[in-house]
Amino acid sequence: MKGLVLAEWTKFRSVRAMPMLAAAVVVVSALFGWLFAQASAAEYVQATAAEQAAFDPLQGGFRGIFIVQVLVAALGALVASTEYGFGTIRATVAAAGRRTRLVAAKAALVAAVGLVVGAAAVLVMFLVSQTTLAMLGVPRVWLDDPAAVRMLLLGPGVLELVALFGLTLGITLRSTASAVNTGTAFLLLPVLSTIMPKLLGDFLITWWPNTAAFRPLLSPEDSLPLWAGMGVLSAFVTVMMVSARIRFRTRDV
Amino acid sequence: MFSESRRVSRLDGAGSQRSHRNIQNASNLAGQGGGMIRLDALTKRYGEVCAVDGLTFDVRPGLVTGFLGPNGAGKTTTMRMILGLDLPTSGTVTILGRRYQELEAPLRTVGSLLEAQALHPRRTARDHLLYLARSNGLPDRRVGEVLELVGLADAAGKRAGGFSLGMCQRLGIAAALLGDPEVLLLDEPVNGLDPEGVLWIRTLLRDLAAEGRTVLVSSHLMSEMAVTADRLVVIGRGRLIAEGGIGEFTGAATEVLVRVSEGAGFGARLELAGAHVRTRGDELVVTGMTAPDIGRLAAAEGVVLAELSPRRASLEDTFMELTRDSVEFGGVR
Numbered sequence: 001m002k003g004l005v006l007a008e009w010t011k012f013r014s015v016r017a018m019p020m021l022a023a024a025v026v027v028v029s030a031l032f033g034w035l036f037a038q039a040s041a042a043e044y045v046q047a048t049a050a051e052q053a054a055f056d057p058l059q060g061g062f063r064g065i066f067i068v069q070v071l072v073a074a075l076g077a078l079v080a081s082t083e084y085g086f087g088t089i090r091a092t093v094a095a096a097g098r099r100t101r102l103v104a105a106k107a108a109l110v111a112a113v114g115l116v117v118g119a120a121a122v123l124v125m126f127l128v129s130q131t132t133l134a135m136l137g138v139p140r141v142w143l144d145d146p147a148a149v150r151m152l153l154l155g156p157g158v159l160e161l162v163a164l165f166g167l168t169l170g171i172t173l174r175s176t177a178s179a180v181n182t183g184t185a186f187l188l189l190p191v192l193s194t195i196m197p198k199l200l201g202d203f204l205i206t207w208w209p210n211t212a213a214f215r216p217l218l219s220p221e222d223s224l225p226l227w228a229g230m231g232v233l234s235a236f237v238t239v240m241m242v243s244a245r246i247r248f249r250t251r252d253v
Numbered sequence: 254m255f256s257e258s259r260r261v262s263r264l265d266g267a268g269s270q271r272s273h274r275n276i277q278n279a280s281n282l283a284g285q286g287g288g289m290i291r292l293d294a295l296t297k298r299y300g301e302v303c304a305v306d307g308l309t310f311d312v313r314p315g316l317v318t319g320f321l322g323p324n325g326a327g328k329t330t331t332m333r334m335i336l337g338l339d340l341p342t343s344g345t346v347t348i349l350g351r352r353y354q355e356l357e358a359p360l361r362t363v364g365s366l367l368e369a370q371a372l373h374p375r376r377t378a379r380d381h382l383l384y385l386a387r388s389n390g391l392p393d394r395r396v397g398e399v400l401e402l403v404g405l406a407d408a409a410g411k412r413a414g415g416f417s418l419g420m421c422q423r424l425g426i427a428a429a430l431l432g433d434p435e436v437l438l439l440d441e442p443v444n445g446l447d448p449e450g451v452l453w454i455r456t457l458l459r460d461l462a463a464e465g466r467t468v469l470v471s472s473h474l475m476s477e478m479a480v481t482a483d484r485l486v487v488i489g490r491g492r493l494i495a496e497g498g499i500g501e502f503t504g505a506a507t508e509v510l511v512r513v514s515e516g517a518g519f520g521a522r523l524e525l526a527g528a529h530v531r532t533r534g535d536e537l538v539v540t541g542m543t544a545p546d547i548g549r550l551a552a553a554e555g556v557v558l559a560e561l562s563p564r565r566a567s568l569e570d571t572f573m574e575l576t577r578d579s580v581e582f583g584g585v586r
Contacts, residue, residue, distance in 0.1 A: 003358075003389060006388075007385070007387040007388035008384075010380065011380075011384045014377065014380035014383070015375045016375060082373065086373045087368055087370075087372075088372065088373055088381075090367055090371060091367070091371065091385065091428065092385075094336045094338060094353075094359060095359060096359070097357070097359040098354055098355075252333070252339040253338050
């Protein structure tokens with residue numbers, strides 16, 4: 001089992017595209033942190049006093065996380081889908097023998113990479129966005145803010161789960177294009193909630209697996225409790241993982 | 254050639270303790286009338302299409318077994334099932350009495366080459382082997398050893414995307430040899446190799462078998478198997494057509510060419526006498542009866558022969574003869 005995880009890591013680091021994508025996630029996080037801080041600051045300046053009083057610097061600075069999660073899911077998907085694309089999956093499966101162990105090894109790698117990349121992305125987005133807000137003379141939060149600490153501690157875990165979700169799509173759909181497209185559509189669906197009938201929109205915002213976990217970190221006043229939100233995403237990823245494992249075990253490669 | 258063979262032995266010598274035990278194991282199993290690889294009514298159906306149809310045979314240690322059949326006969330599907338990649342619709346296949354998926358570190362028991370070109374184009378040859386080695390807990394140094402063995406040491410750091418088919422085949426064979434396995438499964442390993450490479454593979458396979466390993470090599474070229482294999486398993490349309498030592502195949506279909514100058518219906522008369530007759534232009538191609546017997550029959554019938562020439566069928570002819578039905582008439586057999 002240890003060997004299989006090491007093998008997955010060897011595969012990951014030996015093709016430059018993978019570490020590059022991981023690095024890109026962090027760079028994009030910095031970029032969106034800066035961009036959305038700028039946008040939030042511009043809105044703040046033109047807002048009424050009441051709106052200014054309700055301004056949440058953390059939420060303003062983290063709007064870009066919805067794009068970052070898509071990249072993180074793609075990273076997870078690629079760990080499986082590129083193997084199908086180039087046909088190396090057959091050598092990999094033949095070398096692993098027991099398929100359940102192979103799924104576990106891939107999940108272990110994606111969990112580790114997802115956590116590290118997620119932690120870097122959240123930290124960078126926090127630092128860049130809040131520094132930008134400060135420089136523009138707009139209220140900002142810092143490490144003494146409990147919401148900020150919660151985001152820095154739990155945000156990486158949410159991104160890790162999103163990466164694992166991507167992996168399950170890669171394993172099940174066996175193609176980079178369909179795994180990435182499906183993952184993107186799934187994760188961004190709640191963005192459309194504003195143009196949906198209110199009932200459906202509210203449901204998506206509250207219960208859709210990724211928003212269920214992100215919202216308690218960003219706007220806890222109108223979302224599920226933190227534990228419930230995390231639970232929804234964890235349960236969803238677990239179901240996806242079990243179904244991916246079952247399909248992987250019983251299909252020809 | 255000889256230097257190659259010595260290299261195989263030397264590598265084997267590095268882990269000789271284990272290898273020796275493996276070979277003992279192998280002969281024990283063979284002694285019990287078992288093969289290292291054992292297929293039992295193995296069947297694979299894709300919807301209506303039956304790719305492999307009730308295949309039963311053993312692959313023995315210490316020999317190169319040629320797995321022959323025309324394209325689409327089911328060779329690759331069979332090999333995938335042996336490797337646990339495709340799951341059989343029914344029937345079983347075992348390696349050393351165990352299902353492939355139950356092997357603890359599969360590469361230490363079975364080395365395989367399926368699709369040589371299934372490589373990530375941006376990954377180097379060394380990294381490709383490194384990940385496979387690590388997945389089975391093999392030491393990293395094995396990578397250098399097998400690269401040396403297949404003659405790819407200079408290309409170790411090059412990306413597989415720039416490899417010729419021949420280099421991919423060599424890399425695939427390096428991967429198969431990583432775990433110093435006692436069973437080797439190679440699907441069309443000579444494809445894309447230059448004459449020197451073909452000769453190299455031939456020698457390598459013979460050496461590996463001579464060390465007591467079980468070697469199963471698929472091919473659609475009888476001529477190649479004629480010089481490489483000790484035993485043949487011939488399939489067509491997913492079914493077993495023939496199985497046996499290579500010698501049994503060359504003798505099997507000795508033909509006699511007969512041309513009749515006077516006397517109609519001699520072909521029918523020969524068939525009546527128990528021969529198998531095919532008509533080719535004005536010639537009769539007779540199998541199942543010797544030339545002297547045919548001559549005697551002709552004399553007795555008052556038939557005048559213009560030609561009577563025995564022709565020892567080449568292995569290639571035998572193969573064509575054996576697989577003709579399965580290629581042309583789809584499943585009539």
